[in-house]
Amino acid sequence: MQVVRIDPFFKRLFAVVAIGIGLWLIYLLIPVILPFLTAFILAYLLNPIVARLARIMPRWLSILIVYTAIILGFGVLLWWLLPTLWTQIESAWKYFPRLVEWYNSDIRVWVNDNSRFNLPVLESQIVSDTLVEYLNKNYNVADAQSFLMYIMNSGLTVINNTGLVVLVPILTFYFLFNWNERLQTWKAALPATSSKKIIEIARDCDKALMAFIKGQLLVMILLGVVYAVQLQLIGLELGLIIGMVAGIASFVPYLGFGIGFIAAMIAGLFQFGMDWLQLGLIAGAFMVGQAVEGYILQPLLLGDKIGLSPLWVIFAVLAGASLLGFVGMLIALPVSAIINVLFRHAYAAYQNTDWYKGRKQYKLFE
Incomplete structure (x- = not known):
């Protein structure tokens, strides 16, 4: 019986086509x-x-x-x-006339006196009518x-x-x-020669992820409390909701600080106007929150559980945002924790090679 041998090129081509079709089906x-x-x-x-x-x-x-x-x-x-x-949303809605008044009495006067611009006077009713007209024109609400x-x-x-x-x-x-039954099925499907190492890597990834998730949840809750208590003590009417949102958003590094700081400063401008003492207290509250997060909460609750330096944390978040947007920012650190575990095992395997130990000489360049 004659054995038909398939050209290796066609084998590789078939594999590439099969992978491409599989990825396309997954996308659909x-x-x-x-x-x-x-x-x-x-x-x-x-x-x-x-x-x-x-x-x-x-x-x-x-x-x-x-x-x-x-x-x-x-x-x-x-x-x-x-x-x-609901109470704080009602308070926020009342800030709109204050914003218009602040613009007319402070911003407009200062710009007109110190520049060549001549800003017009705004009225709340005119702004509301303009907004309704914009919606009617662009979204066919009428x-x-x-x-x-x-x-x-x-x-x-x-x-x-x-x-x-x-x-x-x-x-x-x-x-x-x-x-449990599904885990046993997956274990039974592993190749016998590599199953022990694969299970060890999977367990290390599981430990890193669970430690990170538990620590991060505690950081989010405690940081939200720190922000909310400070803003409430300052007297910011929206302080509770802003503090809670900032704490929840801190799951993504630096996002909670950015969202909370901007929202609190805007709310402070609406409520206190150009009161530099109150605005300075709000800014100071977020500086204190960042210090508490960076020097107390994260070292105690997260520590070195994911084994990433601050530089790698920033790089991971930016890379995730660049690749997948907001979702990428959310999954950046958990994925980085898994990659870090895989890298540690790969580096340990590399240290056991003859090349690393110098038992064999490899010529990279002839």
Whole structure:
């Protein structure tokens, strides 16, 4: 029987084409894959809690208890937050006339007296009418048919998003329920010669990610409290919500500080006008927050858990933002933690090579 040998070139070409088709199919299926990916990430985050509860009760019951605790927690948070948020939004809405008055009495006078510009006087009603006219002109709000189509499209979007909101918890439940069996299946699929090392690397990545997530959550909560308490003591009416948002946004390095500082300064200008003492206190509050985060919270709660220097942290965030935008900034540090673990294992393997130990001489250039 004659054996037909395929040219290596065609083998490589077939592999490249197959990979290309696979990537193209994945790209087309991104809307379908995203809910499953989101559910898997949520299951990974919730599994440690579910696993502890599953020691004393059935696993399905532990999952339901975790779900109930999350729903009750969000309910209590909204019950406490929404009235406060509504009050502060009303206060923010009242700042608009103050902004117009500050512009007319301070900014306009100063610019007209110290430059060649002659800024006009603004009135709140004129600004509101201008805004409505802009919306009518650019978004066809006055066109009833266009407005109805916009409402219908928005309704379809809401229905789709609601479907995802319902689908993700269901998928998360199934991931959690069969988590251990799925892990055993994946372990059994590993090649016998490399399974021990692969499992070791996976465990190191898991430890780095969990340590980072737990520490980062504590940093976010405590930093939000630090910002909110300081701004409330200063007397900033929007201090509570700005402090909380700054704390949550601190999951991305320097983003929470930037958003909180800009929002607090704008709110301070609306509320206090050009009161340099109050504005200086607001700026000082964020300087204190940065010092607390950099010298107390992160060293104590995160420390060297991800093993990255400040330079690499900044580079990772900027690289993530450049590649994937805001999502890239969110995942930059967790991905960097995994890459750091992989690099450590690769470097350890390199140190065991004959080339590193000098047992063999390799000529790079003839």
